[in-house]
Every structure is written in structure tokens, then in C-alpha cells.
Amino acid sequence: AQTVTQSQPEMSVQEAETVTLSCTYDTSESDYYLFWYKQPPSRQMILVIRQEAYKQQNATENRFSVNFQKAAKSFSLKISDSQLGDAAMYFCAYRARAGGTSYGKLTFGQGTILTVHP
Amino acid sequence: GAGVSQTPSNKVTEKGKYVELRCDPISGHTALYWYRQSLGQGPEFLIYFQGTGAADDSGLPNDRFFAVRPEGSVSTLKIQRTERGDSAVYLCASSSGTGRKYNEQFFGPGTRLTVL
Numbered sequence: 001a002q003t004v005t006q007s008q009p010e011m012s013v014q015e016a017e018t019v020t021l022s023c024t025y026d027t028s029e030s031d032y033y034l035f036w037y038k039q040p041p042s043r044q045m046i047l048v049i050r051q052e053a054y055k056q057q058n059a060t061e062n063r064f065s066v067n068f069q070k071a072a073k074s075f076s077l078k079i080s081d082s083q084l085g086d087a088a089m090y091f092c093a094y095r096a097r098a099g100g101t102s103y104g105k106l107t108f109g110q111g112t113i114l115t116v117h118p
Numbered sequence: 119g120a121g122v123s124q125t126p127s128n129k130v131t132e133k134g135k136y137v138e139l140r141c142d143p144i145s146g147h148t149a150l151y152w153y154r155q156s157l158g159q160g161p162e163f164l165i166y167f168q169g170t171g172a173a174d175d176s177g178l179p180n181d182r183f184f185a186v187r188p189e190g191s192v193s194t195l196k197i198q199r200t201e202r203g204d205s206a207v208y209l210c211a212s213s214s215g216t217g218r219k220y221n222e223q224f225f226g227p228g229t230r231l232t233v234l
Contacts, residue, residue: 044227045209047223107163108153
């Protein structure tokens with residue numbers, strides 16, 4: 001079974017600064033996706049960024065980038081130039097890419113609450 | 119509508135009662151997922167449908183939980199004899215398919231269920 005672990009229950013950052021959220025995962029599969037989702041108080045889960053495991057290049061989306069270390073099973077999210085609107089709960093998630101009947105489901109970590117100070 | 123919708127947004131019930139939670143996926147999306155999110159935790163998978171059939175129901179915690187999607191669109195999650203431990207936010211997501219090709223799951227706003 002796959003597991004996703006986020007060891008930082010809470011993080012804080014000053015507006016315009018950079019923050020990194022950590023995530024580790026465990027899987028025996030070689031082909032999978034990793035994601036970071038943002039969940040504001042409205043409860044709406046929003047996809048921030050995704051990484052395909054077969055790609056060595058780290059994904060980037062504007063101010064958001066990841067550090068994907070496949071051998072170490074580590075997947076951190078870096079938020080640059082933090083904005084007040086970035087404040088939310090952030091979840092790391094895993095999805096198998098192919099094979100079996102359950103490859104569509106997402107496995108989530110416990111979440112990290114990010115506070116942005118003005 | 120443009121996104122996934124869920125009704126009701128909040129549901130309060132008494133222990134032992136029966137509840138139904140509804141999910142309207144994005145039009146044309148063939149895959150539909152249910153997740154449960156307890157307070158302060160990440161969502162946990164319950165069940166997913168490909169079309170009308172449940173392709174994977176391994177996350178349903180026990181036989182009090184059941185979900186249907188009779189016409190391959192709207193889905194209803196049904197909980198019998200509710201217990202206080204069932205209190206959580208129930209999230210629904212849909213995607214245009216599953217498989218090797220990447221298909222983003224779009225989430226609804228969830229239903230907060232409170233069992234008194």
C-alpha cells in the first residue's frame with residue numbers, strides 16, 4: 001500500500017518570502033504521479049502542481065516549484081514570493097499511473113497549514 | 119454547471135439515522151470519486167466509479183456505507199445507522215477518465231456531515 005507523510009503540521013512565512021513544504025512517500029511502483037493540492041477554508045481542493053515520476057525535470061508553475069527526489073521518495077513544494085492568498089492547508093498526494101483497479105484514486109498526506117504574515 | 123457540485127453543503131443528523139449525500143460531477147466526466155476528510159486530516163479514498171459501475175470500493179469502511187451512480191452521472195453516497203465517528207467532510211471529485219493518460223480530478227466543495 002502507498003503512504004504519504006507530511007511531517008510539518010504547520011508552517012509560517014512572511015509575505016514575499018520563500019517557504020518549502022516537505023513530503024515523503026512510500027510505494028513499490030515505479031510509475032506514478034505526485035501532486036500538491038491547496039485547500040482554503042472554503043474546503044475546495046485546488047490542484048497546485050503535479051509531477052510525473054518518469055520525468056527527471058522538476059515541475060514548476062509560476063511561483064510554485066517542486067524538488068522531486070525519486071530515489072529518496074521525497075517531494076517538496078517551494079512557494080516563492082509568498083502572498084496572503086497562499087494561506088491554506090496544503091496536501092501532498094500520490095496516484096499510481098497504471099495497472100490494477102485502483103490506479104485512479106489519490107492517497108493524501110496529513111496536510112500542512114501554511115500561514116502567511118503581512 | 120461549470121464545476122462539481124455537492125448537496126447539501128452541511129448536514130446535521132442524529133445517531134442511528136440514515137443520510138444521503140449527493141454529487142453532481144462535471145458534465146461528461148466518466149470517473150467519479152468519493153473521499154472522506156476527518157477534521158485536521160487529509161482526505162481518504164472511499165470509492166470510485168467508472169461510468170455506472172463501482173471500479174474500486176475498497177475504501178468503504180463497513181457495510182453501512184453504500185454509493186450508487188445509476189445513470190453514470192449523479193452519484194449518491196448513502197450511510198445507514200450513522201455513528202458519531204462518521205462526522206467528517208465528504209468530498210466528491212470527477213475526472214474525464216482514468217488510465218495512463220493524465221486526467222485531473224476536480225473536487226467539489228464537500229458536504230460537512232455532523233452526527234450528534
